[in-house]
Amino acid sequence: MNYRLGLIGFPIQQSLSPWIHQQFLKQAGLEGDYCLFEIAPDRPFEKEISRVKNEQLDGFNVTVPYKKRIIDCLDDLDEDARAIGAVNTAVQRNGKWIGCNTDWIGYTTGLKHHYPSIFQNTTSSILLIGAGGAARGIFYGLMKEGFTRIDIANRTQSSAEAIAALARTNTHTSVITLQEAENRLAQYDLIVQTTNIGMKPNVTDTIISLEQLHEDSIVSDIVYQPLNTEFLHQASQKGASIHYGHTMLLYQARTAFELWTSKQVPVDDMDEQLKRKLEGS
CATH class of the missing domain: 3.40.50.720 (NAD(P)-binding Rossmann-like Domain)
Known part of the structure; x- marks a missing residue:
């Protein structure tokens, strides 16, 4: 299976999420890609989300400023996302988009x-x-x-x-x-x-x-x-x-990856690798 994953938000061109999830795919022995879908605030949000959904994605992350706005574009929320009132991960299950929160x-x-x-x-x-x-x-x-x-x-x-x-x-x-x-x-x-x-x-x-x-x-x-x-x-x-702060980014990504693929991946030395990447940026 070739996983298609992504991130929506603005601005996101400097995001390290693609690097993180490519590492996870490699560790899990899976094929796939992780794309950026930057949605500028002056764009029609619902229309842009429909376009993203038509990309045949298996799941996507949501970052600022859309963690609350995305809720109206989803079919349901899990218990955590409903309690928190924000979504950072969307998962497709049985043809429906479910909003989750892995930030916590x-x-x-x-x-x-x-x-x-x-x-x-x-x-x-x-x-x-x-x-x-x-x-x-x-x-x-x-x-x-x-x-x-x-x-x-x-x-x-x-x-x-x-x-x-x-x-x-x-x-x-x-x-x-x-x-x-x-x-x-x-x-x-x-x-x-x-x-x-x-x-x-x-x-x-x-x-x-x-x-x-x-x-x-x-x-x-x-x-x-x-x-x-x-x-x-x-x-x-x-x-x-x-x-x-990079540890929150890394571990929320790991939980999102598990929701999408049902694969548990070890972080191993990724914490230190990500730290070095940020120190050099």
Whole structure:
């Protein structure tokens, strides 16, 4: 079987997803390709999605800014995508397109791989910065892992409150301002930066000051271009442990690949290979 896979979003020409999935196809002993379908915001979205579907794809990924908009173009959602309210992976099953979300497991798996110790204490205090689609997935994933204290800091309080509404009865969540986050930073064991602030070309930007950061904290940034964001650079200068954003990209891709092909593939040294590719970009 020759698998036809792809990615929709904008902009995506610099995406590393084709490289990742070609590695997975090779490891699984499968033939196939992974194409980019860039849809500019001024294009008729539904018409463009129909065109993509006519490409006889077995599945496709969805990235910004279409993770919510794609939902109306699909036949159904799986449990995770429905709960999160966002789709990053579409799978064709029995002639129908099913929307899934692998971002949440991509984030938690990557974090667990590098910092397994934090998962041994589910009362660890966590701060999410930002309240977009990525934050929704990460909040959901950390909640599924059993963490009971997850606060959200965002400029727009209503967006953060919408994510807090996902909380289970044993999950305690406070919605705070970015200024409050700066002032309280020392109390958090894990700080996750979920916005695109600091992404190329605006590499000197940071969303909050890390002046109050505790050196025992883990600081995570989902931005991976550049790999070592200014946010992570400042965190490392304060003595904190840092977690790079490329691991979420890699592990969400692995789960998507398994959904499409039913093949489990080892990541092996791909984490380090992807890191080197990003450092050289």
